[in-house]
Amino acid sequence: MRADAERNLDAVLRTGARLLAADPGASIAAIAAAAGVDRRTVYRRFTTREELLAAVHTAKLDACEQVVAEARLTEAPVLVALHRYAEGIIAVSRRLPVDVRQVQDEAGADRLRRLLERLDGFMDRAVREGVIRPGLPDRWARSLLVHLTTMAAHEMPELTNAQGADMVVQSLTTGLRPA
Secondary structure: OOHHHHHHHHHHHHHHHHHHHHHHOOOHHHHHHOOOOOHHHHHOOOOOHOOOOOHEEEEEEEEHHHHHHHHOOOOHHHHHHHHHHHHHHHHHHHHOOOHHHHOOOOOHHHHHHHHHHHHHHHHHHHOOOOOOOOOOOHHHHHHHHHHHHHHHHHOOOOOOOOHHHHHHHHHHHHHOOOO
């Protein structure tokens, strides 16, 4: 793909993610205009809003998988991996603010399930290594991690990705008690 075509696609996916997250009925014409490209450019690649949304979900899942790989959840020290994951996911969520739990295709749902299983395994490791307390209900720590990163990404725009990750790690590991 040519560099300008790649930039246009990235702009369409990012803009599409932002507009479709805010309004699932956003038109391709509105997305194209907001992305600064001609709507024919978008229609050549995506004939329907649903195809565009599927591409946005795929792009977000790709980015999430990359964050998980780079966080080194099974090799890096737990707190280091947790911070890397949180910082990366906050960045991805800000860049592509769609909810991947809304993915419509089987392959995307399977990818999401595998990502969540990897996070569950990481949280199990965090419990074994004494970073997270034992005895929590299944999936509690992972669900809390997902909610905290989502909150940092979307409700705390004043925080940098790194500051958001700091808050996620602190909240997950020590709660809200005084330091």
